[in-house]
Amino acid sequence: MSATAEPTLSRDDHRLSSWRGVVRQYDYHWTVYKRTWKSSIVSSFLSPLLYVLAMGVLLGGFVHVGAARLGGAPSYLAFIVPGLIAAQAMQTAVFETTYPVMGALKWHKSFWAQLASPLEARDLANAMLAFTLFRVGSTCGVYFLVMSPFGVFGTWWGPVAAWPATMLVGMTFATWTFAFSAFVEGPDSFGLIFRLGLIPLFLFSGSFFPISNLGPVLEWVARLTPLWHGVNLTRMLCLGHLDWPTAAINVAVLVVLLVAGWRTAVRSLTRRTAL
Amino acid sequence: MSAPAVPAGSPLRPWEGTRLLVLRNYVTYRRQWKLFATGFLEPVFYLFSIGIGVGKLIHAFELNGHSIPYAEFVAPGMLAASAFNGALLDSTFNVFFKLKYEKLYDQMLATPLTTSDVARGEIIWGQLRGASYSVAFLLVMWALGLVHSWWAVLALPATLLIGFAFSAVCMGLTTWMTSWQDFEKITLVQLPMFLFSGTFFPVSRFHGVLRWVVECTPLYRGVVLCRELTTGALSWESGVSVVYLVVMGLIGLVVVRRRLDILLLT
Amino acid sequence: MIHARDLRKSFTDKAGHVVEAVRGIDIDVRRGEAFGFLGPNGAGKSSTMRMIAAVSPVSGGELRILGRDPAEHGPAIRSRLGVCPQEDTLDNELNVFDNLYIYGRYFGIPKREVRERAEELLEFVQLTDKRSAKVEGLSGGMKRRLTIARSLINRPEILLLDEPTTGLDPQARHILWDRLFRLKQQGVTLVITTHYMDEAEQLCDRLVVMDRGVIAAEGSPLELIRAHSTREVSELRFPVGDHEATAEKVADLGERVEVLPDRILVYSDDGEHVLEQVHDRGLRPIATLVRRSTLEDVFLRLTGRTLVD
Ligand SMILES: Nc1ncnc2c1ncn2[C@@H]1O[C@H](COP(=O)(O)OP(=O)(O)O)[C@@H](O)[C@H]1O
Ligand SMILES: [Mg+2]
Numbered sequence: 001m002s003a004t005a006e007p008t009l010s011r012d013d014h015r016l017s018s019w020r021g022v023v024r025q026y027d028y029h030w031t032v033y034k035r036t037w038k039s040s041i042v043s044s045f046l047s048p049l050l051y052v053l054a055m056g057v058l059l060g061g062f063v064h065v066g067a068a069r070l071g072g073a074p075s076y077l078a079f080i081v082p083g084l085i086a087a088q089a090m091q092t093a094v095f096e097t098t099y100p101v102m103g104a105l106k107w108h109k110s111f112w113a114q115l116a117s118p119l120e121a122r123d124l125a126n127a128m129l130a131f132t133l134f135r136v137g138s139t140c141g142v143y144f145l146v147m148s149p150f151g152v153f154g155t156w157w158g159p160v161a162a163w164p165a166t167m168l169v170g171m172t173f174a175t176w177t178f179a180f181s182a183f184v185e186g187p188d189s190f191g192l193i194f195r196l197g198l199i200p201l202f203l204f205s206g207s208f209f210p211i212s213n214l215g216p217v218l219e220w221v222a223r224l225t226p227l228w229h230g231v232n233l234t235r236m237l238c239l240g241h242l243d244w245p246t247a248a249i250n251v252a253v254l255v256v257l258l259v260a261g262w263r264t265a266v267r268s269l270t271r272r273t274a275l
Numbered sequence: 276m277s278a279p280a281v282p283a284g285s286p287l288r289p290w291e292g293t294r295l296l297v298l299r300n301y302v303t304y305r306r307q308w309k310l311f312a313t314g315f316l317e318p319v320f321y322l323f324s325i326g327i328g329v330g331k332l333i334h335a336f337e338l339n340g341h342s343i344p345y346a347e348f349v350a351p352g353m354l355a356a357s358a359f360n361g362a363l364l365d366s367t368f369n370v371f372f373k374l375k376y377e378k379l380y381d382q383m384l385a386t387p388l389t390t391s392d393v394a395r396g397e398i399i400w401g402q403l404r405g406a407s408y409s410v411a412f413l414l415v416m417w418a419l420g421l422v423h424s425w426w427a428v429l430a431l432p433a434t435l436l437i438g439f440a441f442s443a444v445c446m447g448l449t450t451w452m453t454s455w456q457d458f459e460k461i462t463l464v465q466l467p468m469f470l471f472s473g474t475f476f477p478v479s480r481f482h483g484v485l486r487w488v489v490e491c492t493p494l495y496r497g498v499v500l501c502r503e504l505t506t507g508a509l510s511w512e513s514g515v516s517v518v519y520l521v522v523m524g525l526i527g528l529v530v531v532r533r534r535l536d537i538l539l540l541t
Numbered sequence: 542m543i544h545a546r547d548l549r550k551s552f553t554d555k556a557g558h559v560v561e562a563v564r565g566i567d568i569d570v571r572r573g574e575a576f577g578f579l580g581p582n583g584a585g586k587s588s589t590m591r592m593i594a595a596v597s598p599v600s601g602g603e604l605r606i607l608g609r610d611p612a613e614h615g616p617a618i619r620s621r622l623g624v625c626p627q628e629d630t631l632d633n634e635l636n637v638f639d640n641l642y643i644y645g646r647y648f649g650i651p652k653r654e655v656r657e658r659a660e661e662l663l664e665f666v667q668l669t670d671k672r673s674a675k676v677e678g679l680s681g682g683m684k685r686r687l688t689i690a691r692s693l694i695n696r697p698e699i700l701l702l703d704e705p706t707t708g709l710d711p712q713a714r715h716i717l718w719d720r721l722f723r724l725k726q727q728g729v730t731l732v733i734t735t736h737y738m739d740e741a742e743q744l745c746d747r748l749v750v751m752d753r754g755v756i757a758a759e760g761s762p763l764e765l766i767r768a769h770s771t772r773e774v775s776e777l778r779f780p781v782g783d784h785e786a787t788a789e790k791v792a793d794l795g796e797r798v799e800v801l802p803d804r805i806l807v808y809s810d811d812g813e814h815v816l817e818q819v820h821d822r823g824l825r826p827i828a829t830l831v832r833r834s835t836l837e838d839v840f841l842r843l844t845g846r847t848l849v850d
Contacts, residue, residue, distance in 0.1 A: 015616050020649065027646040031639055042459045047466055054470035055325075058480050063332045076332065113630040115596050117647035117695075118616035188307065195313045203324035213331045274598050275552070275591070 021123025022130050025114070029131040043095070044139045048088045049146065055208065056080045071210050072241045078152040082162065082235040083207030085143045089170035090227055092139050094198055096132040097174045098190045101181035104128070111273065121270040125182075129174055129265070136170030137163075154240030162237035168254045169230030175261030179268040201227045206235075229253045292388045296396025297403070304404075315408040318357035319415055322350055325475060336477055339508040350421045351430065351502040352474035354412050358405050358434035359494050360469065362441040365401035367461050370449045380539055390535040394528065398442045402435055409434040416505065424507025433504055433517075437497035440520040443527025450534035468494045473502075493523055542607060542699055542730050543570040543593055549601035550588045562588040564754035565602060570699075575721075575731040577748030579741045579836060581846065584751040586734035587627050590703045593732065594624045607698070620648055623697030625688045627704050627734075631676045637687060638663070638672045645694040655694065662690040666720060682713025689720065699730045706740060718743055738836035750840055757843040762836060769842045770834040771796050773812035777805045777819065778828040787824060794818050799841055808838070 016024070060076035073079035104111040104124075111124055144159040153159050180193070204214065205227035211219045222228050233250035236242050304311055330345035338348065373379040380393050409431055416422050445461075452458070472494040481489050489495050496516035503513045550563040563585040570576045578586045591597035592604060595611035595618045604611060606618045631640055638659060645655035663669045666686035671679065679687065685705060692700060705721070706714040721744060725731055735741055741748050742762045750757045750765070758765055775795070779787050788800045795809035809815050812831030819826065840846075 016649075024647050024649055027652075028643045031643060032634060035634070039456050039459050042462050046463070050466055050470055054475060055329075058471075059329070059333075059476045061480065062334070062336075062476060063329075064334070065332050069332065108633050109628075109630040110632050112626070113632065113644065113691075114647055116594060116619060116622075116624040116626070116630075116692075117644065118620040118649070119647055120616060188310070191307075191310045192313060195310075195316060199317055199320055203320050204328070208324055209328040209332060213328045273596075 015120070016118060016123065018122065018126060021119055022127045024119065025123070025127035028110070028114075029127065033131070040135075044088075044092060044135070045142055048084055048139075048143055051084055052077075052081060052147070056084070069210065071235060072239055073235075075152075077150070078154075078239065079210075079235070080208060081147050081152045082238040083231045085140055085147075085162075086166055086169050086231040086234040087202050087205070087207045087227065088143060089136050089140050089166040089230065090173045090201065091198065092136050093132055093170035093174035094177045094193075096135050097128070097177040098181050098193070099187065101128065101178060102187045102190075105182070105272065106186070111269075115273055121273050122266050125178060125266045125269045129171065129178060129262070132174045132178075133167060133171055136174070137167050140166040140170070153238050158238045158240050162234045165230065165233045165237055165251075168251070168258065169227065169234070172226050172230070172254050172258045172261060175258060175265045178265040179261060182265065182268040182272045201225055206231045226254060226257055292392030293395040293399060295388065296383070296392060297400045300396075300400040311404070314361070314404070315357075315411045317360075318353040318408075318412055321356075322346070322353050322412075322415070322419075325349055326353070338477075338502070338506060339510055341506070341508050343506060346419070347421045347423075347506060348477075348502070349475060350416050350419075351505040352472075352498050354409065354416070354430060354434060354505070355437055355494065355497040355501040356469055356472075356474050357408060357412060358437040359441055359497060360465070361405045361408060362401055362438040363445055363461070363465055365404070366397065366442040366445040367449050367452075367458065370397060370446055371452055371455075371458075374449070374538075380535070384539050390539060391532055394443075394446065394531045394535060397446065398439060398528075401442050402438050405438040406431065406435055413505075422505055424505070426503075426507050426509060427505045430501050430504040433497070433500045436517065436520045436524070437494075437500075440493060440497075440524035440527065443524045443531060445527075447527050447530035447534060450531065450538055468492060473498045493520065496520060542572050543568065543576075543732070544605040545569075545593075545602065547602035548589070548592065548599065548604055550585070550592060550597065551600045552588075561754055563592075563600075566749075566751070566754075566756050568749060568756075570730060570732060572698075572730055573725075573728050574746045575725050575733065575744050577741045577745030578732075578734040578751050579736070579738065579748050579840070580734075580751035581736055581840075583753075585754040586751055587703050589751075590627075590701055590732070590734055594622060594626075594701055595619050596624075620695060621698050623692035623695065623700040623729075625685075625692045625700070625702045625705055627707075629684050629688050631684060631687060631691070633675070633677050636673050636675055637668060637679070640676060640687060641691055641694055644691050648695040650695065658694055658696075659690075662693055665693075666690040667716070680713070682709045682716065685709060685713070685717060686720070689717070693724075697729065699732065700724060702731065702733045704734055704736070706735070706737070714740075738840070741836055748836075750836075750843060752840075752844045758839065765836060765839045766834050769839040771808040772810045772834060773808075774832055774834055774838060775807045775809065775812040775815040775819075776828075776830040776832070777807065777824075777826040778803065779805070779824075779826050790822060790824060791815075791819060797842070806838070806841075808834070 056077040060080065063070075063076040067074055070076065070079040114124055115121070141163060144163055147153070148159060177193075181190075204218075204222055205211070205225050206222060207227075211222040211228065214222055229250040233247055233254070236247055326346040326349035330349070333345045335342045335344050336348045380390075383393060384390065413422070413427065413430060417427075448461075471489060472492055473489065474494075478486055478489055478495065496519045500513050500516040500520075503509045545566060545568045547565045547567065548563060549561070549565055552560045552562060554560055566585075566589065568576075578584075578589065580586050588597065592599050592611070593606060595606060595615040598612060607621060609618055611618055632643075635643060641659035641662060642655055645658060646652070650658070660669075663672060666689060668683060668687060668690065671683065676684065676687070689702070689705070692702075702721070706717055709717070718740070721731060721733075725744075731744070733740075733744055745762065747759075747761050748765070749759045758769060760768065777787075777791070784800050784802075784805055788798055788805050791805065791807055792798050794815050795807040797808040799806040799808075807815050816829055816831065819829075
């Protein structure tokens with residue numbers, strides 16, 4: 001049996017560039033988003049505003065302490081809003097990289113379909129993370145816009161600079177959560193992640209009160225969490241009291257975690273899908 | 276040879292069916308014990324964060340003529356809210372999943388179980404889970420020195436009452452749901468209730484009609500009941516709350532039975 | 542088009558055991574032919590197909606698709622393959638048309654062209670009237686046809702079909718066979734796995750019989766039957782429990798006798814003649830059937846087991 005005139009590959013002989021890998025999935029994510037954006041309004045836009053109203057405005061009316069005890073914020077509302085936006089970035093990012101990833105692997109199996117095309121695991125992870133960036137960016141962007149008339153920001157450029165900071169926080173969580181979701185067998189552990197990860201971070205990373213209220217030991221624990229770095233950075237920018245060395249540390253920690261998280265995410269999905 | 280006649284009436288004694296359903300839930304839950312064990316942590320986290328962390332920024336509140344620290348004010352709110360959240364989760368998401376996706380009830384009703392057994396069983400199961408969380412939370416409160424009255428013991432049945440009232444009504448509502456999208460509406464009601472029912476700040480923050488509306492919501496009644504019990508500052512408001520929640524639960528139960536009959540016995 | 546030597550695939554399961562799914566197979570698939578993998582569940586067909594589809598890393602041996610190594614040129618190879626996996630991977634969240642459209646975009650095909658091709662393919666698989674339907678509501682046969690349409694969106698040179706008709710009703714199977722036959726006429730190279738011998742006989746020019754990760758035989762359906770079976774088979778059904786004892790009494794009537802749980806098969810070149818002799822010996826089967834040999838018989842011969850159990 002001779003292999004007569006074996007056809008060989010000529011066109012498209014190389015791997016896709018990362019950029020093209022993501023762009024080819026644009027239609028997919030856009031089509032899905034057009035169908036689902038309505039149902040994300042409550043969780044993305046309404047819930048955070050309710051927290052601002054309940055905690056910032058109504059409960060905040062009972063807070064009568066000086067700016068010194070509120071990280072330099074003139075009011076409790078001004079203190080809590082940047083914290084809540086940074087926390088919202090984390091939550092949006094985590095939600096977009098838990099059930100959707102499990103769905104793509106196990107329920108609607110879109111990852112497996114995509115892998116039969118020229119796309120690779122790296123491209124799938126990148127596209128999903130790019131979509132998450134879009135969700136975090138739009139959610140936080142709207143949040144900043146809605147809050148701007150209420151005089152909670154120290155300068156006009158504060159929120160403008162804080163916006164990319166919240167995206168940085170969001171993506172740090174998105175990459176690590178993605179890596180975790182691609183690693184675990186089923187969705188059972190998500191409940192635990194929310195309860196033992198998300199909620200404590202949300203409540204104790206300085207969003208609602210200065211972490212110095214936690215006492216010296218727990219204060220240091222809180223400083224070690226990525227969300228605190230995000231909250232601190234966002235708050236400093238929003239209030240316009242920038243402590244440059246602290247801000248540099250905040251940014252550095254988040255960037256290092258983001259890069260490491262992204263590599264882990266790609267490796268995790270590659271391993272999961274190479275059967 | 277004629278087949279032996281089927282004995283008249285249900286072969287199961289009235290509470291037997293309910294017990295079976297509770298048992299079934301217990302067996303499935305056992306596999307997820309981690310989820311079960313961590314369930315009570317959420318209100319505790321809120322208590323530490325808002326009650327103690329934010330509490331350091333807030334002066335004492337006035338309650339029925341007494342002055343109490345903020346943490347003592349928030350803790351019973353979290354107790355009631357956790358009973359409320361737990362009941363809601365069990366009777367909406369979980370019931371919907373069993374009703375529409377697992378078709379669990381269809382399968383159960385093919386046996387001698389009746390729709391009443393199903394409704395009672397689900398609610399009692401939710402109550403058992405909720406009660407264990409409430410006990411744990413009350414112990415945490417006690418350990419933190421947030422309880423000053425023996426009336427606090429009655430806060431446990433109070434949370435059961437809250438759980439019962441919400442389970443019954445929400446299960447009824449769940450029978451009308453058609454898709455997961457409908458749960459956005461649940462969140463739309465749940466979150467405002469959680470945040471504005473006097474849980475984190477006194478109802479005096481609201482004025483006029485708004486205050487009146489808040490005082491008429493079921494979770495506010497539950498919060499008031501729990502708060503008066505754990506602080507020992509009892510008033511007629513607690514009596515109103517008890518009657519309100521009992522009536523609400525009974526109405527819910529009737530609706531659930533009707534609806535399940537319509538949905539499942541066609 | 543496809544060239545494999547001593548191809549191997551092993552998995553490590555959760556308990557840490559190594560499962561050898563494919564244990565050294567040699568295959569050569571030529572342009573334009575329909576090549577089949579026939580074998581029971583667990584034979585290693587899907588594992589082989591997934592390696593050929595360049596989505597599953599090769600554990601050992603050599604594999605060349607379109608002259609290239611899938612480990613190095615995966616994306617380039619996949620851009621010229623069509624894959625219809627054993628389990629549908631259609632996106633339930635999208636409608637029928639969008640499933641095709643979005644999949645086409647993954648190949649970098651321009652929007653207008655994907656739309657045109659999607660419409661053509663819907664026509665080809667007779668799903669045009671389901672264009673905007675949700676995938677969830679489609680029947681098994683429709684889903685399969687949609688998966689095939691999707692696998693054709695990039696005009697592939699090789700189409701891989703893993704058990705394309707398993708679980709379908711007879712009518713749906715025939716529609717599918719017809720479509721696959723047309724593709725073959727258009728010059729598409731088909732690689733098909735199946736555990737139905739009639740399917741293999743209908744569709745494949747050449748096939749390999751796979752069992753427990755190795756190739757048991759290779760050739761065209763006719764060649765295989767000729768080499769490993771007789772012309773005809775007489776099936777005899779006796780009352781329950783008598784089979785072993787009865788088998789001995791008919792053992793000399795054909796070239797070979799197989800005892801199955803529910804019947805006895807006697808292999809010979811003249812089945813009617815065998816039946817006459819059975820009656821002459823005073824044996825009274827409750828049912829009899831004379832038929833031509835099929836690939837099922839080849840498989841039984843080679844492995845001692847039936848294909849579908
Ligand atoms: N992902 C996997 N992990 C572990 N074992 C697997 C995996 N996929 C297949 N196997 C095992 O490999 C063997 C061959 O499977 P498969 O290739 O699916 O056979 P077929 O498609 O012929 O039914 C089976 O024993 C199966 O259990
Ligand atoms: Mg298979």
